[in-house]
Amino acid sequence: MKLILVGNPNCGKSTLFNALTGAHAKTGNWHGVTVGETVREAVLCGERAEIADLPGIYCEDTYSMEEEVSRRAIQSGKYDLAVCIADALTLERSLGLLKSVLRQRKNTALVITMCDLLKKRGGHLNERALSERLGLPVLCVDAHSGKDIKKLRIFLWEHMRRKGSQIPQREIDASVLDGIYAAGTREENIFFKLFYSKYFALPLFFAAMLAVFFLAFAKNMPGVLLKDLCEVLITDICGERLALAVESTGAIVAAEFVRSLFSGTGMLLSFVPQIAILYLALFLMEESGFMSALAFMTDGLFRRVGLTGRAAFSILMGFGCSAAAILTTKGLENKQIQKRVILILPYISCSAKMPVYLTVLSAFFRHPFAAIVGVYFAGILLSFAAALVCSKLYRGEEEFVMEIAHPQIPSLRVVLKSLLFSIKQFIIKIATVVSAFLIVMWLLLSFSFSFRYVGVGSGDSMMAIVCKGIRFLFYPMGITQWEIALSAVSGLIAKESVAGMLAVFYGDSIAAQMSAASAIAFVVFIMTCSPCISAIAAAAREVGLRCAVGFAAAQTGIAFLASYAVYGLLAGGAAAACALCLLILLAAAVLFLIRRFQHYEKISRTKRAKIKRFHGRNVRARFVCLFAPSSGERNKSKRKEGQRKRTLASGR
Amino acid sequence: MKLSEMAVGQTAEIVSIGTEKKLTARLQTLNVAVGKQVKLLRRAPFRGGCMLDAEGVRLALRESIAQRIDVVLTKDNGQKT
Numbered sequence: 001m002k003l004i005l006v007g008n009p010n011c012g013k014s015t016l017f018n019a020l021t022g023a024h025a026k027t028g029n030w031h032g033v034t035v036g037e038t039v040r041e042a043v044l045c046g047e048r049a050e051i052a053d054l055p056g057i058y059c060e061d062t063y064s065m066e067e068e069v070s071r072r073a074i075q076s077g078k079y080d081l082a083v084c085i086a087d088a089l090t091l092e093r094s095l096g097l098l099k100s101v102l103r104q105r106k107n108t109a110l111v112i113t114m115c116d117l118l119k120k121r122g123g124h125l126n127e128r129a130l131s132e133r134l135g136l137p138v139l140c141v142d143a144h145s146g147k148d149i150k151k152l153r154i155f156l157w158e159h160m161r162r163k164g165s166q167i168p169q170r171e172i173d174a175s176v177l178d179g180i181y182a183a184g185t186r187e188e189n190i191f192f193k194l195f196y197s198k199y200f201a202l203p204l205f206f207a208a209m210l211a212v213f214f215l216a217f218a219k220n221m222p223g224v225l226l227k228d229l230c231e232v233l234i235t236d237i238c239g240e241r242l243a244l245a246v247e248s249t250g251a252i253v254a255a256e257f258v259r260s261l262f263s264g265t266g267m268l269l270s271f272v273p274q275i276a277i278l279y280l281a282l283f284l285m286e287e288s289g290f291m292s293a294l295a296f297m298t299d300g301l302f303r304r305v306g307l308t309g310r311a312a313f314s315i316l317m318g319f320g321c322s323a324a325a326i327l328t329t330k331g332l333e334n335k336q337i338q339k340r341v342i343l344i345l346p347y348i349s350c351s352a353k354m355p356v357y358l359t360v361l362s363a364f365f366r367h368p369f370a371a372i373v374g375v376y377f378a379g380i381l382l383s384f385a386a387a388l389v390c391s392k393l394y395r396g397e398e399e400f401v402m403e404i405a406h407p408q409i410p411s412l413r414v415v416l417k418s419l420l421f422s423i424k425q426f427i428i429k430i431a432t433v434v435s436a437f438l439i440v441m442w443l444l445l446s447f448s449f450s451f452r453y454v455g456v457g458s459g460d461s462m463m464a465i466v467c468k469g470i471r472f473l474f475y476p477m478g479i480t481q482w483e484i485a486l487s488a489v490s491g492l493i494a495k496e497s498v499a500g501m502l503a504v505f506y507g508d509s510i511a512a513q514m515s516a517a518s519a520i521a522f523v524v525f526i527m528t529c530s531p532c533i534s535a536i537a538a539a540a541r542e543v544g545l546r547c548a549v550g551f552a553a554a555q556t557g558i559a560f561l562a563s564y565a566v567y568g569l570l571a572g573g574a575a576a577a578c579a580l581c582l583l584i585l586l587a588a589a590v591l592f593l594i595r596r597f598q599h600y601e602k603i604s605r606t607k608r609a610k611i612k613r614f615h616g617r618n619v620r621a622r623f624v625c626l627f628a629p630s631s632g633e634r635n636k637s638k639r640k641e642g643q644r645k646r647t648l649a650s651g652r
Numbered sequence: 653m654k655l656s657e658m659a660v661g662q663t664a665e666i667v668s669i670g671t672e673k674k675l676t677a678r679l680q681t682l683n684v685a686v687g688k689q690v691k692l693l694r695r696a697p698f699r700g701g702c703m704l705d706a707e708g709v710r711l712a713l714r715e716s717i718a719q720r721i722d723v724v725l726t727k728d729n730g731q732k733t
Contacts, residue, residue, distance in 0.1 A: 058681040063674055090709060096681060183708055198697050296712045300700025309700070309712070400714035401678060404703060 306391025
């Protein structure tokens with residue numbers, strides 16, 4: 001038996017899916033959270049059934065990329081029951097989709113969500129009358145109530161085995177709802193007014209971000225206190241005791257191994273409280289509907305760099321995990337915009353980079369809070385700059401239409417559930433992938449090619465001999481140790497392992513290993529280099545392997561150059577700054593000349609010279625002036641000029 | 653009059669939509685179609701776009717799309733002025 005959940009975006013499909021199958025599909029109060037099909041088994045009244053959660057779709061005529069997935073699933077007809085899900089607040093509009101699902105002439109049922117909200121708004125719906133009029137089974141539910149989910153299970157079980165199709169008894173249009181449905185009055189509550197206030201929304205967002213960083217990274221705040229507690233518990237108490245116990249049996253190498261492993265993984269696991277605070281803020285933002293407001297308020301900013309407000313979703317998710325954020329880019333308007341967003345996402349510091357920043361920066365700054373905030377905001381600015389450059393690389397029209405989500409007080413249960421799930425994921429990642437990597441690394445670092453134990457950090461180990469070459473890449477950053485170079489490169493596996501490796505090599509004494517200038521250059525490198533392998537894989541799924549690897553290589557190249565420049569500036573002082581400014585000016589001049597040259601070349605090679613010249617001029621105008629008039633306005637002014645000339649001519 | 657020229661709080665009826673086919677179809681599912689009433693609720697900062705209430709659906713539209721939609725102002729009771 002296979003059931004599919006179809007419905008308009010943000011009507012609660014994934015919430016119902018999670019409730020029915022116990023899955024952890026991503027939910028949130030904005031349009032386009034789900035971007036791919038998820039299939040999971042559920043038990044309905046003792047019988048097994050496969051349930052597929054599909055991305056939201058408005059109508060058969062698909063507009064964005066993720067809707068295509070749903071359209072194909074509906075039209076394939078490979079299911080036993082199509083569960084059409086409609087939001088009670090916009091029921092009228094949802095009927096259009098129901099109509100196109102019924103066209104498949106398959107077993108169909110209608111489930112209406114958010115009935116509790118409808119009641120709160122003073123609306124009403126007669127479930128039985130609607131069912132009779134449509135000739136379909138209809139059920140009203142509130143997805144957060146356990147009683148309603150039980151009812152839903154029985155309802156689905158009853159109808160999934162029915163054979164044959166329903167033929168609607170009458171043409172489905174808005175008149176079906178006459179007299180049995182009222183949407184209630186829609187009042188803008190205080191949340192809505194705050195979220196969408198011109199003067200309040202963006203300051204609110206930045207204040208919230210600062211507050212989160214303060215709670216997580218400032219001294220004597222819960223984040224730091226809990227982190228220290230965890231570190232002491234895992235590394236000093238568990239790890240050290242175990243190492244001593246092993247040592248007492250006489251196995252010195254094994255004791256050294258235990259110590260290294262615990263200092264590496266224990267240090268990473270101690271970041272759980274800080275990561276939890278970050279995720280909690282993200283989930284609260286998603287569930288409350290603030291994301292939707294942010295997309296609306298920032299569209300004007302994003303337009304200037306060739307993106308749409310929808311990119312705000314992906315960018316905010318990028319603070320959690322780059323790989324997950326790259327998957328959400330499917331909800332963007334077109335492939336061009338998707339490519340641009342995937343290119344800029346690595347500059348948004350994901351939660352895995354946070355341990356690296358903290359490890360390095362707290363060794364050099366007495367108050368790492370300010371430095372961390374600086375790094376995060378620098379990342380945002382950098383991503384905007386990258387988007388501006390990318391908009392020239394992948395040109396394409398962008399349009400922005402988005403439904404606004406109803407703001408609501410986030411359900412604490414849902415937020416905590418997602419939070420626990422993502423912490424679990426983090427711990428699993430550290431305990432499996434990162435630990436395995438650290439163990440292999442430890443073995444390669446501690447034994448020479450003749451399998452003699454030489455100790456971590458010795459120059460005779462296998463890894464040391466193999467890796468001595470890469471340190472030269474880091475020389476211009478003022479870093480001469482191959483150990484640090486190796487740690488930086490290991491970020492490709494998972495960003496956490498950079499911090500893990502540093503702990504394995506140096507323990508707590510990183511400050512002695514590099515100067516402050518190299519430390520900042522190192523942080524810049526980590527901030528801008530290519531994302532980890534799982535994010536590259538996610539990007540490959542979206543834009544193709546060649547493109548994804550190309551992006552990663554370009555990002556790493558730029559990261560090296562940027563960190564060299566930063567080190568040069570910090571170490572060289574004023575002279576270096578002047579030299580860099582001169583270099584940038586020179587580069588800009590060369591770029592300008594090349595562009596001019598290309599511009600003329602284009603004209604000479606094409607027949608429709610006029611059109612092309614216009615095109616070239618447009619692009620350059622936008623490059624120089626951020627606030628160039630949009631094409632509509634320009635056409636209008638031209639039309640006006642033409643009219644003026646005409647009237648002048650006729651006057652003569 | 654263009655949709656982009658409306659003032660906040662005004663209600664209007666859509667007369668024509670000059671967008672490409674796919675976008676027009678999308679707008680129609682969001683209740684922005686010829687003959688529908690729309691109310692301009694607010695404008696976004698940084699010349700972003702506008703928020704509309706289209707017979708129960710709240711949506712955000714970019715300025716470039718609003719410029720291609722022609723409307724006729726109506727009073728709240730639906731009479732054309």
